[in-house]
Amino acid sequence: MSEPLRTRAAALDAADPLAKRRELFALDDGVVYLDGNSLGALPRHVPGRMADVITREWGELRIRSWDESGWWTAPERIGDRVAPLVGAAPGQVVVGDSTSVNVFKALVGAVRLVDDESRDEIVVDATTFPTDGYIAESAARLTGRRLVPVAPGEVAEAVGPRTAAALVNHVDYRTGRLHDLPGITAAVRAAGALAVWDLCHSAGALPVGLDAHGVDLAVGCTYKYLNGGPGSPAYLYVAARHQPRFDSPLPGWNSHADPFAMTPGYAAADGALRGRVGTPDILSMLALEAALDVWDGVAIEEVRAKSLALTDFFLECVRAYVPDGRLTSLTPAAHEERGSQVALACADAPAVMKVLIERGIVGDLRRPDVLRFGFTPLYVGFADTERAARVLAEVCAEADTGARSPR
Known part of the structure; x- marks a missing residue:
């Protein structure tokens, strides 16, 4: 047979x-490796790149590498490498922190962008990865909203005049079901709310089309289909139209308009940099940057x-x-x-x-x-x-x- x-x-x-x-x-x-949806395989050239980062950039240049080796600009530079894989134009994706932290930034930021007290509900995918649900519940408490869990297929009917934002997984982590990102996004936006998508199980496996489908905010990890390595930094997408008003709930010094001024008052940087928080995790960040080379020409x-x-x-x-x-x-x-x-x-x-x-x-x-x-x-x-x-x-x-x- x-x-x-x-x-x-x-x-x-x-x-x-x-x-x-x-x-x-x-x-x-x-060995047949069919667990890349949990941890992608190691690109062969990454160890050599990391040896150079550790021995030369860190070991010899030390503090100079923030400028001379481009460490400081890594979050947005690598974000622009991720952007084509999720259908985003440059300047809308910043890499850093974990998926959980970015879900928190995106969801609270979405509610603040809506800025309407009558919109007192956050709709969340009831089949979501547990962390997303935990973060959504916390974001609802923090913003004074009520969490409304619904099946992804019912989001379009569930959103309405009371909805501030909807958080949905593009692909269900248990079953592999792909949800209707274009249709759900259109329904959420037609209701006057903002659509936030978790792309952890889709980025690098299928076209996403964030810009084409009018997604407002999105997050995703890089250690699955993007092969960035265990615990590699996640990313945050903020559509260009929202960036001037995006108010991150985690305004760290790295997202300050003049971070080295060290002023007591916070003034947000322009663009996707508003999604940065603290000092970037450079070793994981640069391993991811090297890993993304496997996508060249694909x-x-x-x-x-x-x-x-x-x-x-x-x-x-x-x-x-x-x-x-x-x-x-x-x-x-x-x-x-x-x-x-x-x-x-x-x-x-x-x-x-x-x-x-x-x-x-x-x-x-x-x-x-x-x-x-x-x-x-x-x-x-x-x-x-x-x-x-x-x-x-x-x-x-x-x-x-x-x-x-x-x-």
Whole structure:
């Protein structure tokens, strides 16, 4: 049964215009890495760049590197490298802090931009990643608003004259469902509110179109599909039309119009720099900058096409190899509703994933019963995909046999 699918996988890899990108990453032979939706693989050239940062820029130039090596301008310079990957023009993205901190800045900033006490509600994606929900609840308390959790598909109907802002995840972290960013944004803005998007599971995997779709504010991490490294800094997008009035709830010295004046009163810098807070985390920042080199010459549309082909092929292989009813896909079949991961419901998910990893198929899980497989088109191939499904079927069969064996 497997030979036709293996043959097709080889043909698909041979025709893949992104196949050579795999060589840019440090990957182990014999391991299929399908957890890039949690931590992207290391680009091979990053260690060399970081050795130079540490030994020369820090070790020799020391304080001079803030100017001579461009450390001071890194947050906005790297933001402009991220911008094309999320469909933003230059000058609207600043890199720094964590996703959680940026969600707080964006959501409180959105309520302040609306500046209307009658808009006393913040709508939040009820299926959101937990941190976003925690931050949204805190932002609601801080701004005197009421938090209204709704399913993403119901946001358009839920927003109205009382809505100040809506916070929605572009791709659901559990299921890989892609939500309707253009439609939801249009509905939120038509209601007179502001749309804030979390792009953690979409940036670097599919076109986002922040400018084209009129998004107000957005945040995202860089350690998943952007391969920036563990804990690499996140980013904040503030649409140019909002920047003159964007009032960050965390006005640190780095976002001051004249940071080295050290005046007691705060005066905000112009543009995206208003999203900065404290001293940038330079080592992680510059590792991210180097990692973004793998995107040079890559069109995000090409990445999206391969992502859909990979996830289609994986689901086809799972259907072919795994008995009906053993696993259930939670990821939508429709391309317009799918991110770049496949989530499979599996009653014994923790045990199955443990054995998969031992056999070189690295995915992850969400307790109690979801297997997650992330497909990063820059380094995952079709032969990887077929092998992952085949080993998954073997592990499931062994688990079922073991469950039926007499003790």
